Amino acid sequence: MKHFFRTATLFFGAAGLLFSASTGAQAQDKTPKYSNEFLNIGVGARALGMGKVQVSLAQDATAGYWNPAGLLSQKAKYDAVLMHSELFSGIVKNDYAAFSMPLDDKSAIGISAVRVGVDDIADTRDLINEFGYIDYSKIRYFSVADYGVLLSYARKIGNVEGLKFGANAKVIYRNIGEFADAWGFGIDAGMQYDKGNWRLGLMARDITTTYNAWSINADELKPTPGAPLEEIPTNRTEITLPTFVLGVGRLVKLPGEFTALAAVDLEVTTDGQRNTLISSSAVSVDPRAGLEIGYKNVAYLRGGVSNVQQIQSFTGSEEWKVQPSLGVGVALSGLRLDVALSQLAIEKLGGRTQTNNIIVSLGYGIK
Numbered sequence: 001m002k003h004f005f006r007t008a009t010l011f012f013g014a015a016g017l018l019f020s021a022s023t024g025a026q027a028q029d030k031t032p033k034y035s036n037e038f039l040n041i042g043v044g045a046r047a048l049g050m051g052k053v054q055v056s057l058a059q060d061a062t063a064g065y066w067n068p069a070g071l072l073s074q075k076a077k078y079d080a081v082l083m084h085s086e087l088f089s090g091i092v093k094n095d096y097a098a099f100s101m102p103l104d105d106k107s108a109i110g111i112s113a114v115r116v117g118v119d120d121i122a123d124t125r126d127l128i129n130e131f132g133y134i135d136y137s138k139i140r141y142f143s144v145a146d147y148g149v150l151l152s153y154a155r156k157i158g159n160v161e162g163l164k165f166g167a168n169a170k171v172i173y174r175n176i177g178e179f180a181d182a183w184g185f186g187i188d189a190g191m192q193y194d195k196g197n198w199r200l201g202l203m204a205r206d207i208t209t210t211y212n213a214w215s216i217n218a219d220e221l222k223p224t225p226g227a228p229l230e231e232i233p234t235n236r237t238e239i240t241l242p243t244f245v246l247g248v249g250r251l252v253k254l255p256g257e258f259t260a261l262a263a264v265d266l267e268v269t270t271d272g273q274r275n276t277l278i279s280s281s282a283v284s285v286d287p288r289a290g291l292e293i294g295y296k297n298v299a300y301l302r303g304g305v306s307n308v309q310q311i312q313s314f315t316g317s318e319e320w321k322v323q324p325s326l327g328v329g330v331a332l333s334g335l336r337l338d339v340a341l342s343q344l345a346i347e348k349l350g351g352r353t354q355t356n357n358i359i360v361s362l363g364y365g366i367k
Contacts, residue, residue, distance in 0.1 A: 038146040043112075043114065053288050109153055203247075288306040
């Protein structure tokens with residue numbers, strides 16, 4: 001146990017150094033926010049059912065997304081995961097696929113692909129012809145989609161039992177129909193340490209800062225006839241500043257072949273002040289918590305809370321809101337089926353309740 005606390009101190013020390021290094025480099029008051037935010041939605045119904053608490057827990061192909069160091073802990077030789085979810089009543093489609101495998105007893109690799117998009121958007125700029133009549137044949141449709149591909153590598157370094165390291169090289173493509181697109185590249189790095197029933201994790205996303213180079217097709221961005229002229233955007237570079245996630249989890253055996261896995265993550269963003277529980281001009285901290293109750297490693301019940309925000313209601317009063325989530329899972333003969341229900345943490349609009357999101361993922365491991 002003494003060795004565990006020494007390693008835990010190393011984790012927290014490394015996190016502190018990374019946080020201070022990023023904040024020291026940002027003296028300006030205004031920093032870019034929410035770039036490549038589609039990569040922060042989360043993947044896997046197990047993770048989303050637990051409030052996105054996975055940095056210290058991920059142990060299958062989804063580890064390539066949450067923390068690549070976890071690829072070394074997967075139980076199957078080959079593991080694959082597919083996920084589909086729909087946000088905002090089905091308007092936004094979120095799809096994900098991943099595969100991972102070991103190279104030897106000290107290293108593993110994985111590949112992950114994410115697409116988040118809105119399809120069949122109507123372009124009605126030519127709806128009214130030159131004679132002032134409506135011509136529905138002139139309506140065109142386009143999609144807005146973000147793509148991310150992550151190439152992951154994990155390796156055990158040194159002789160410390162339970163200590164693992166991993167990294168991602170990620171390629172990003174963002175597309176707005178024929179109007180604009182962007183290419184980006186970034187690097188993530190992560191660590192995990194397991195000792196008995198304790199698990200620690202540290203993930204640094206966009207550790208080198210990720211750059212997206214946008215290319216604008218000005219010829220396609222013609223204004224609507226009769227509408228006020230608007231400035232057409234020009235080519236530019238969008239940057240994503242580092243984000244750090246520190247997590248700790250513990251597995252507890254319960255009577256009757258039940259288990260309980262509880263975990264907490266702290267996500268620290270370095271892009272200035274956000275609407276989070278702990279917020280400052282330098283960094284913002286968003287805590288998350290999750291719990292998984294298992295029975296015979298076959299059936300699972302999950303719950304979590306995340307996205308703590310202060311919301312102003314229509315009456316003008318301010319109150320704290322959280323995003324709750326629930327999930328269930330079944331694992332049989334290498335096949336895993338997980339379903340999660342997540343609720344957007346937004347205020348009621350017009351007396352209507354906020355939208356529920358259903359996430360379904362399927363995983364399969366081959367020994």
